[in-house]
Amino acid sequence: MDITRLRHIVAVSDTLSFSRAAEQQNITQPALSRSIAAFEARHGLRLFDRSRGGVTLTPSGSFVVEQARAMIRASDEFSRNVKLYTEGAAGRVAFGLGPLLGSLLLPDLARRLLAHGPELEIITAVKSPDQLLADLFDNKLEMIIGNVWQVSEVHGVALEEIGSLDLVHVVRRDHPLTQLEKVTPEALAAYPVARPVRLTGDQTDAGTFVCDNFHVLREMVEATDCSWITTPSFVHAELASGSLQMIDVEGFSNLKSGICVITLAGRTRSPVSRMVSDLVRMAMDDLGAEETASLDRTGT
Structure with missing residues (x-):
């Protein structure tokens, strides 16, 4: 699983804005949109609905974001432990x-x-x-x-x-x-x-x-x-x-x-x-x- 892509999904969920999420993640908005679209295409899910009122999380998106947060925490803990071990x-x-x-x-x-x-x-x-x-x-x-x-x-x-x-x-x-x-x-x-x-x-x-x-x-x-x-x-x-x-x-x-x-x-x-x-x-x-x-x- 691509942890970076999961971070993109969580960022959009947190900000409910593709532009603010892209800025937060230090990438362009088109690149962020492609990253999330690739995830949706691979798993056959729609994570976000976009309308004039803004971005909203779909039920599938809520499930994925919850799982993504857990995986990101585990990844961060793994990186931290490896760093501590190396030191x-x-x-x-x-x-x-x-x-x-x-x-x-x-x-x-x-x-x-x-x-x-x-x-x-x-x-x-x-x-x-x-x-x-x-x-x-x-x-x-x-x-x-x-x-x-x-x-x-x-x-x-x-x-x-x-x-x-x-x-x-x-x-x-x-x-x-x-x-x-x-x-x-x-x-x-x-x-x-x-x-x-x-x-x-x-x-x-x-x-x-x-x-x-x-x-x-x-x-x-x-x-x-x-x-x-x-x-x-x-x-x-x-x-x-x-x-x-x-x-x-x-x-x-x-x-x-x-x-x-x-x-x-x-x-x-x-x-x-x-x-x-x-x-x-x-x-x-x-x-x-x-x-x-x-x-x-x-x-x-």
Whole structure:
């Protein structure tokens, strides 16, 4: 169905004047008359009666105009939705994050996403890297926001680096290691370690605590002798209050974790996913500024 022709019909119905309708539609009156005549000829209906008193709508015309208005509204809504989708402001996006990035980014990222596109359907998954990759290859996720080192050797994916996070060793207040100006790896190994994932060969005489919930890790490190590698952004309040303290470990200065967007190689991305990448990049920039301020406040 020609939506433009339906607009011509509705314009004549609204104005009851072919000349005013033609002006409204930005076409000549003969062109408007031909457009409506073509519709009438195709469907065997007469839409308007013309007399010296003006233009009147026929019963057939009333029926057609009612249907035309509904189709025009649907067409306008379709065009609007496609435009929003193209701009990344509508549609569905499913993406995953690891536990740390989920805790750091997701609350602020959700706020940014909903502010940008209230009509978005946002589906997120916070899982381990292996689980996220399985979901990506099963097409349950369109993208993952994760650490470069966790996926750098995975085949069949494309990486887009979007930033990095500083990493520091932290321990509880009054931990024996805080008395050392420089902590050797041997001194560090004398105490248990907290990690979000189990590493190959991850066995120490002092013990290891593995938990993928960073909030639990943070509370546990505050209450035990465990050391923990984390980002200052996640523990900025604890560093400011002194309940956690950074330690300087030999060979581990200026640690950084590269953050990237992971997608299936060769797969065309939706506009929404590209918008998510842009917002994550903005959130990463804000985190970087917070980390710098946090490190400055602690004198590191």
